[in-house]
Amino acid sequence: xxxxxxxxxIERPIKAVWDFLTDFxxxxxxxxxxxELTGExxxxxxxxxxxxxxxxxFYPVLLSVKQGSExxxxxxxxxxxxxxxxxxxxxxxxxxxxxxxxxxxxxTGLFSFFISxxxxxKMEDTFIQHNETLKHLLENER
Numbered sequence: 001x002x003x004x005x006x007x008x009x010i011e012r013p014i015k016a017v018w019d020f021l022t023d024f025x026x027x028x029x030x031x032x033x034x035x036e037l038t039g040e041x042x043x044x045x046x047x048x049x050x051x052x053x054x055x056x057x058f059y060p061v062l063l064s065v066k067q068g069s070e071x072x073x074x075x076x077x078x079x080x081x082x083x084x085x086x087x088x089x090x091x092x093x094x095x096x097x098x099x100x101x102x103x104x105x106x107x108t109g110l111f112s113f114f115i116s117x118x119x120x121x122k123m124e125d126t127f128i129q130h131n132e133t134l135k136h137l138l139e140n141e142r
Contacts, residue, residue: 002115004124005104008131012138014093017101018068020138021089030137033126041065047073053126060087076109083111101134103127 039047060075076084090102
């Protein structure tokens with residue numbers, strides 16, 4: 001299994017961060033990675049996500065939706081045993097005005113072995129950029 005994880009503290013209440021993250025229609029306006037995100041926010045639903053750097057749409061299934069604290073989905077290439085990616089957002093309230101966002105992805109399947117450390121680092125850096133953009137927008141929207 002290959003994986004990467006990022007974390008950032010945002011100076012906004014958890015509800016504000018959750019509301020921003022779950023406003024899928026606005027992703028193309030701010031998200032450096034995701035050019036489109038559509039679908040219903042419920043476990044078992046298939047969503048569409050267009051990944052800008054890859055210029056490709058994926059159709060992952062929502063595995064977990066915990067209101068106000070977690071979204072997790074899984075997509076795959078070909079078949080799950082070949083390559084699957086499990087993406088997550090997890091929020092934790094640090095106090096009334098601070099939230100920690102944990103954001104990452106796990107890759108499994110036969111082809112995950114061939115994901116190079118360099119490519120993983122590039123993907124992690126993109127997630128860091130995503131997190132910093134989210135933080136900037138949320139902290140300056142007041």
